[in-house]
Structures are given as structure tokens and as C-alpha cells.
Amino acid sequence: MTTTIPTAVRLRLGHAAVQVVADRIGADVLHIKGESLDPTVRRRGRSASDVDVLVHPGHVVDLLLALRAAGWELLNDFPSSSAFEHSATLRHTAWGHLDVHRSFPGFTARPETVFSVLWGTRHTWQSAGRTCSVPEPTAQRLILLLHAARSRGSHRGRQDIAHTWTDAAPDVRGDVDELARRLGAEVGLAAATGRLDQWRQHPDHDLWRVASAGGTRIDEWRARVKAAPTARGKLRLVGRAALVNVEHLAMIRGRPPTRREVVAEFFARPARGIREELTRRRGGR
Template identity: 30%
Template sequence: MPQSTLTMTEAVLLAHALVARTAEDVGARILFIKGPTAVAVRARPARLSTDVDVLVDPVAFEEVCHAIEDIGWRRRFTQRQISRAADLAFDHSTHFIHTEWPCDLDVHFNFPGFLAADQDVFEALWQRRILVPIAGTKVPAPDFTGQSLVVALHALRDPENHSNTEDLKYLSIRLGGAHPELAQEVGELAAATGSSESAHQFLVSIGAAQSTPEIASDRLAAWQFRQQTSGLSGALWLAELRRTPWAQRPKLALGALLPRREFLAGSHLASDLTRRQVAALHLRRWQRGLRATPAALRSRHLDSGA
């Protein structure tokens, strides 16, 4: 009998229930963000999701990650030779993959754009939690206000992307004009989570912008860097290269152009890649890097003194 496979939609919905149960088993607080839960509260238009985004109470993050590994998921290989540009990385999550599931799990301890302390961000969103019916169970998620801010921040990382443009327009219509009280709630949540500056463009569009001084922090710099480079791979490598002494640049450049085989294999489900497959993955990385180069070179954060 042929083995049955999950569709992407089935996998995403069932994985929400799986992660919720796994977190409950270890007594950890979590909040599902984006995806089906954002659609359920009408903070995002309905469309196919390919992964599960979950924000974990920072104090329980590693415990939840270990519990997810215990049920057969594995972490994507993320080791990289970025040290001088680490302040621009905005590390915020761990990705998990599974050979029998077509979707990924993106397990967050923070979310790009929230510049306040991780625990403060989680507590602010946790106070606005609701239960959303997903795959026959009820999973915790931020309410409409919380999801709106999460969706907006995600969209603002690359506002030229078509889906992101749709999301921002959708939220502006939902929150603008006839619903000033909802817009005000979003503005207050932005202030509480340190995202008034990073979400400023969105807050202006819904009439909820607040007069706050710019936050001088590594996180704001990392956020601005992501916006300027659209988060494309290669940008961090360029920043690292510019901050590296000339004598060490050839070795660094070689590592960026030809990363170790386990790095490539660890980012995909296949663990026994052929030479042809490895070559194709290298080519794909180079293409993404070339697309990122012009914007990355224009970024002021590439300078050694950033």
C-alpha cells in the first residue's frame, strides 16, 4: 500500500496542534503568530502558509526546542562565519524540518521589528492572547491587535514584495478610518514592545503614529539593515567582508562562496546530496547573493564603524 502524504495545508494545520501539545507537555507558554491564526482573527488575507511560526516564552525556548527534537524534528544547520557583522543578524528563531512533513517549524524567541527585551515583548503579546480553533484543537495566539502588529512588521521588512504590499493595504483598510480605537491599541502595543520606530510607516498609515525618539540600538540597526537589503542572503557576508582586515578577506570570501557540504545539506531535507545537487545549491546561493549585492552595498551599516 503506498504511503500517504500530507498536503501543505494539512501539514501546517496539524503541525500547529502538534507544537501546541508539545509545549503543553513541558509546561511552556507559546503564541502562534502569522499564518492560519492571523487569518482567523482577520489580521491577514487568506492564503497558503508553508511553515508554522510560534513565539515561545524566552525562558522556555531551549526546553521547547529540545521537546520538538524529541518528537523527530531536526534543526536546520545554521552555523556561519559571521562575527564582525553579528550585530546586524537579528537572530530571532530556530528552524526545524522533518523528512515526513512538507512544512517547516519556525520557533521564535523574538520577532524582527520588536526592539524591546525579548521577555517584555512576549509578556505584552501574552496579555492579549486568545484561543484559536486549529485542526480540532484550540491554540494560543495574539488577538487581532497583536497579530496586526506582527503581520505589519513582517511586511515592512520587504514592503516591495507583492504579498507584503497586500498585507499592509489589508491592515490599513481594517484599522483606518472607522476603527480609531483599534488603531490606537496597535499604537500602544507598538510602544510597549519597542516597535514604534520600526513600525512607524504602518502606524502613520492607520493614524496611530506616536512622537517617540529613535532608539539607538543594535536591534534597530539590524532592522534597518534587513529593510535595506530585503533580508536577502549575501548581505551579511558583504557586511562581514567589509569589516574584516584585508589579509583575512580571501579566506572569508572562500567560505562564503563555497560553504561546507554539511551546511548545504543541513538546510534541506536531503542528507545524501549528489555532486550535481551540491553544485545546483551553490549556484542558487550565488544568484541570491548577487541580487542582494546592490542594496547591501548602499547600506550605511556595511561600514566598519557601523
Template identity: 35%
Template sequence: MATTTLHQQEAVLLAHALVARLADDAGARILFIKGPTAVALGVRPDRPSTDVDVLADRGGFDALCAALEGCGWQRRNTGTGLRRAADLAFEHSAHFIHPEWPCDLDVHYSFPGFLASEAEVFEALWASHTTVEIAGRAVPSPSASGQALVVALHALRDPDKATSQQDLGHLATALGHLDEGQKHDLVELALAAGAADTARPLLLSAGADLPAPADSRLLHSWELRQRYAEAAGSLWIEQLSRATWRERPGVLMRAAVPRREELLSSHLVDSASRKDVAVLHLRRWRHGIATLPRSMSVVRELRRSFRG
């Protein structure tokens, strides 16, 4: 019997329709972010997506995740293992894969860069949300302004990446055509969701009128987390410094030799032999050693910032 395999872009579009149907059945409010919905609203360049990103109202998050698992989607263990430095890790979603679907699902309960509470962020985006037709189904999406903030914050997490620069350039052009009323609405949404300071570079480039930046630990964490893209070891160094003396041996062991499921999840590997696991550990150690000087520098900067 012949079998048919979905192409990745087909899977991405169909998965939007699937998740929307499951959310409706579960009574969960969701908003699709980034990807095809952002492209349709003109705030992201038209390029292929490899996964589906959806922001769920916290009240419906567990129900949606359970519905996905009921359809054969498997939740990946993507926890960082950080506890004392978790405020810097920005854990924010559950990651799902399916053996017959060549795309991933990221179900977010929050989105890094929005500094308001999870409920405030979702309600602010929901209040002006729209729908976009994907795979023959109208799916919920933030407004163009909301999607612009999401795309901007995602790009600003690692602004030196080529795709981040493409997205920020595209956004600057798109927002440059806003009239004063639209700029005002964009700023109001950014303020309500706690993104006025984190998305400040983009908003200023669009000619938005912003209040003076706030001085908060959350904002400092965001600004420093932007520097972690090439210095991920700094998170573990900070975790170690915050741990008690009794906790430190365990922290060192967890950092150097993470549990098998954590290691495989971080490399998006389903299964591996002992040799494969050893190779992944070796690759991780080499990267950690190579970035150690940068990691130490980031930690020193973090401490100076928080002391100030």
C-alpha cells in the first residue's frame, strides 16, 4: 500500500488548522504568532517556516497540550534545568513533535520580551486580534501591530543573526508607512504588553513617541539575555553563583553532564546510541570551553547592572 509523506510547508499550514480545531474543541483561546500569519499581515518576510508557534491563554494551555497529546503529538523535555537563574532563561513554551508530521509545534504560555504578566500580555494581544486564512481555515492571530511586536522581540533576542536582521529591516520598512494614529495604537499595545522598552529600537525607528525607559530587573534580565546567544554558559555560571554550597556539586554535574533526555531534546534528537550521546556531550563541552571567557564577561556585566 502506497504511503504519502507531507512536505514540511504543507505540514506547517495543515498544523495551523489542526491546532485551531483542537483549541476550539478544548475551549482554549489561542493566537498564532510568527510564521505564515505574520507573513500574511505583512510584518515578516515571506520565507518557509519549520514549525508552528501559538500563544495560548494560560487558562487553556494545559487543555490544548492534552488535546495535542491525544492526537499523537509528543511533548519534548526542553527544560533548562535552571532553578535559581530561571528568571534569565525565559522558559516560555512546550515543544511538541509527531513522528508523521515533518514540523514542530511550540505552544507558548508567554513570549520573551513582553514584560507584563502572562494574562496582561494575552489580553492585550487578544483585544485587537484578527483572523488569517491558513489551509482553508480562519485562524486567530494578533493584529498587524501585535504580530510586529512579536516578530521584533523574537529578532531582538539575537539581533546579529541574518534572519533577525532581515526581519528587523522588513519591519522598519513596514512600520515606516504607519500614520500617526496607527503609531499611537502600536505604542499603546506595546505599553499594555510591557514591550515598549524591549522593542524600543524598532519603535523609535518607526518614529513612535515613547516615554522614558523604565528601570526594572525584568528589563535588565532581557537586555543581558540578548547577549547570551553566543554565551549560554553564563546561565549556568549565574545558577552556580546563586546556589547554596550544598547545591553547587549538583549544579556542576547538571551543567557538565545533563540528563540523557535533556541532552537529546536540546539537540532535537529522538534516540541515540551510547556513542552518539558521548559525541553530543563532547560537542557541548567544546562549545562551553570556547565560550567560557564571553560567558564570564556577561556574568560580570549582569552583576554590575543589578548592583546599580
């Protein structure tokens, strides 16, 4: 007889398993979202599907190596994660999926500064008997809002925004605004809270417009190039725009793609982008 472990139990064990590895190598890790949310931040009925951690930037490489040695398989590296290139995805046969964040989309202060501020006000949380560090509730609220801002208007994202912002007391929203100013997260927060138009002249505006409301592949790459802070960064993105995301292709197919499939995808991607752009223009007319 096979016993199915409830998802919440598996996730708590997963958080604990990650913390065991982090403690073993002395890595500073903050558990974010999902099961680790404070009861005042987590809305009723909200469920999670994976484990998320934010890692001190100086400890990321060591943690990834230690996790892989402990049986975690790397599925997706940082450049493949999103337009923000912020996380790596791993999978364990027992504990499921894990997102290791080297930064969190929306914070524009240096990753070391962001982590230092969040770490300095951290709380503790017990997961499957293991002591884990978590951001304090205001920071959790801001992180959840920044995550919801990238949900392209999903029902889940709207529910999180309603609970953590719309229905929150004015002083709670004020604390979130203040922390966002301190960590340079005003544009991402504005995208979540309906104030993005106030940041129309900001270089990150278009990126958050696409992240929050959707757009074509061409829209996203234009926004990424515009948001890149340096000329070198812009050129790097332009050079990568035509490259095939082999890791993502492998995840879709469930196996490593063949050379022929990679070549086919190389030519298919720009064709899809052009079709999306033409479809949008026809819709606009």
C-alpha cells in the first residue's frame, strides 16, 4: 500500500532539508513565500507547490554545489529563469522542486544590501523540527506583492494583492511603501498596486508593464534591453536574444533536446515572435 504524503508536509520537510544543507556549509538562507509565510501575511486557502529560498549572494555557488551533492538535480539555471535572471530551479525525488534565489525581482538595491537588510530583521520559523530564518512580516508582504506583480493578472496574484495590500490597514501599507523605498522596489510595488503609470519615465517601467500585464516576446526583449543599466549589459542582451534556451527546451520535452531540435527552435523562435507582433497589431486595429 502506497502512502501519499500531503503536499504541505512534503514542503515543510523540503524546507528543513534545504536548511540542513545550508547549516552544514554555513550558508545564510532566508525561506520565502509558500509554507514559510507568517499567518498575518498568508491569506486563507493559499497553497504552495515548491520551496523558495533567498540566499546571501556570496553563498549561492557553494549552496548550489552542496545541494547537488545532497541529491538535488539542477533543472534551470539563473539566465533561464525569467527576464530578471534571478533564480535556479532544482528538483529532489523526495522533496520536490526548489527555487534558489540569488536576488528577488523588484529590488534594485544591490543584492548584498537587500539581503543584509532582510537578514538584519529576520524572524525564525520551525519547519519539520528545523529552525529556519524568514523575513519579518512587512518584508514578506513586500516580497509577495512583487511576486504577484509578475503574475500577469492571474487570479492567484490578484488574491495575494487584495489580501496583502488592498485589505491591509493604512499603516501596514505605509510600512511596505517605506521598505520598498529603502530597497529600491518602488516600481515593482507600483506594478502590483495599480500605480505603475506614475513611473512612466523610469527605465524599468516597460519591463514591469510586460511582467504584470503581458506582452509579446519582442515586447519583453525591448523592455529588458531598456532596463539594463549599462551599455555592456544592453549589448549582452541583444546578443542573447536569438539564442535558444536549451534548458527550458529540455524541461518542455522532458529530456535533453537533440541538435536538430535546437537548430529547429533557433529558427522557430523569431518566427513566433513575428507572429505574436502581427497578431497584436491586428488586434489593436
